[in-house]
Amino acid sequence: MIEVTTKVRVRYSETDQMGYVYYGNYPQYFEVGRVELFRHIGMSYKEIEDSGILLPVSDLAVKYVSPARYDDELSITTFVKKLPEGARIFFEYEIKNHEKKLVTTGSTTLYFMDKKTGKILRCPDSILEIMRPFFE
Amino acid sequence: MIEVTTKVRVRYSETDQMGYVYYGNYPQYFEVGRVELFRHIGMSYKEIEDSGILLPVSDLAVKYVSPARYDDELSITTFVKKLPEGARIFFEYEIKNHEKKLVTTGSTTLYFMDKKTGKILRCPDSILEIMRPFFE
Amino acid sequence: MIEVTTKVRVRYSETDQMGYVYYGNYPQYFEVGRVELFRHIGMSYKEIEDSGILLPVSDLAVKYVSPARYDDELSITTFVKKLPEGARIFFEYEIKNHEKKLVTTGSTTLYFMDKKTGKILRCPDSILEIMRPFFE
Amino acid sequence: MIEVTTKVRVRYSETDQMGYVYYGNYPQYFEVGRVELFRHIGMSYKEIEDSGILLPVSDLAVKYVSPARYDDELSITTFVKKLPEGARIFFEYEIKNHEKKLVTTGSTTLYFMDKKTGKILRCPDSILEIMRPFFE
Numbered sequence: 318m319i320e321v322t323t324k325v326r327v328r329y330s331e332t333d334q335m336g337y338v339y340y341g342n343y344p345q346y347f348e349v350g351r352v353e354l355f356r357h358i359g360m361s362y363k364e365i366e367d368s369g370i371l372l373p374v375s376d377l378a379v380k381y382v383s384p385a386r387y388d389d390e391l392s393i394t395t396f397v398k399k400l401p402e403g404a405r406i407f408f409e410y411e412i413k414n415h416e417k418k419l420v421t422t423g424s425t426t427l428y429f430m431d432k433k434t435g436k437i438l439r440c441p442d443s444i445l446e447i448m449r450p451f452f453e
Numbered sequence: 454m455i456e457v458t459t460k461v462r463v464r465y466s467e468t469d470q471m472g473y474v475y476y477g478n479y480p481q482y483f484e485v486g487r488v489e490l491f492r493h494i495g496m497s498y499k500e501i502e503d504s505g506i507l508l509p510v511s512d513l514a515v516k517y518v519s520p521a522r523y524d525d526e527l528s529i530t531t532f533v534k535k536l537p538e539g540a541r542i543f544f545e546y547e548i549k550n551h552e553k554k555l556v557t558t559g560s561t562t563l564y565f566m567d568k569k570t571g572k573i574l575r576c577p578d579s580i581l582e583i584m585r586p587f588f589e
Numbered sequence: 590m591i592e593v594t595t596k597v598r599v600r601y602s603e604t605d606q607m608g609y610v611y612y613g614n615y616p617q618y619f620e621v622g623r624v625e626l627f628r629h630i631g632m633s634y635k636e637i638e639d640s641g642i643l644l645p646v647s648d649l650a651v652k653y654v655s656p657a658r659y660d661d662e663l664s665i666t667t668f669v670k671k672l673p674e675g676a677r678i679f680f681e682y683e684i685k686n687h688e689k690k691l692v693t694t695g696s697t698t699l700y701f702m703d704k705k706t707g708k709i710l711r712c713p714d715s716i717l718e719i720m721r722p723f724f725e
Numbered sequence: 726m727i728e729v730t731t732k733v734r735v736r737y738s739e740t741d742q743m744g745y746v747y748y749g750n751y752p753q754y755f756e757v758g759r760v761e762l763f764r765h766i767g768m769s770y771k772e773i774e775d776s777g778i779l780l781p782v783s784d785l786a787v788k789y790v791s792p793a794r795y796d797d798e799l800s801i802t803t804f805v806k807k808l809p810e811g812a813r814i815f816f817e818y819e820i821k822n823h824e825k826k827l828v829t830t831g832s833t834t835l836y837f838m839d840k841k842t843g844k845i846l847r848c849p850d851s852i853l854e855i856m857r858p859f860f861e
Contacts, residue, residue, distance in 0.1 A: 330613055348737055352796070363795060374515070377513070613756065614749070651785040651786075655782070
């Protein structure tokens, strides 16, 4: 399993008039977590893209457990619990506030796509090789 | 069943460097659809809030079927397929582009909450009464 | 002079916990106005980009006069008061609410840029020709 | 003078299809810088708000010097170059990328406002006292 935690501080712009983080901002936090997971295992999402591979999202799910507020320091923990199979890679997320209270859980499915042709690709061996040690 | 369609044009700010609408912007489109559904049946979401009732989201799911692009005119169709039960109300969404191609489907669960106390409320009778004729 | 008015309704996501539209969302409204000005005179900003010309912003100024609130219907009036000179085009904006109260004024300077080379370009003749009749 | 530098990493959501940070996202970065300046001198913007004082923005100016890209680590330096006079406080900003290249400069004017009454206030003495040592 790969598990990486990163932090974000809630920006004023991310709140809404209910006084909480707007529900539509969590996918952005998940993306921050995902990118840091890649960086942590030694790949940069930017480099993956520069090599001609895109990773669009096909499915998103979010469960809102308790609200986050302006200036809260949130911990985003991102999990890859099994190696990509075929073209898809599955991420899970847990966001907690500074009191360790669970704020949100979620998941996204992404797939590998050739930037030029738009064709769906199997997960490249170079990525599988970097990930495999975490599952042994 | 309640079914209401509204349109949005994709803003430049809503694209990302992949050249598509950023995946995290669809919850915002769903919210636009939801608000227009309320307006269509004769309630304003603003008035619900002004009367002391908030409607936070507890669950979100999005399925990304095909990409939307800058300046696309999108049709957001929002459905309430059954009357709220207890405190919860369930919305479904379908977003199509101007060629009627399906872009995204999704759903959200919202619940009624007292603005002052933060307590969960049953769906107010005033709202049930406005909705009931659509299910007869 | 070219002057075009378009409308947007304030989205929940665009408010912040002060209960007003977040100050950083107005540039996005200005962009909506700008794009509609282009469309109105018979050019599509999308087509300009597809033809290999980008229009990045070099300067932005915003004056916040009175707050806009959730669900307000805002009128964005966009002005081009003189023909582009050299590489630059200057837009001015006025945003009013449904009571005709002035919410925001602003301006942006944009310049024409070759998408491939990144070089700054003079305003293309094709664009000048479409604009000229408005200044005669 | 007060001068504080903080860092943000460009999120995928903050790019647009031009491949750069969307011009409308810089006010959000300025806000991050402003909040960190307050925190650095020992005040929390959150606490100012909780004490019943809001700080809306009345003027914004941004100069876009060179583009920022996805995953760039940006340094936001925020300056208060003189003590607030009357109700207003003036912030200046400089954003540089990891190669120390200047990306953006800007400024905002904010004013102190009573949360309940909406009235404009002189800068509270408690804030002036915290700031004064930086100007001696």
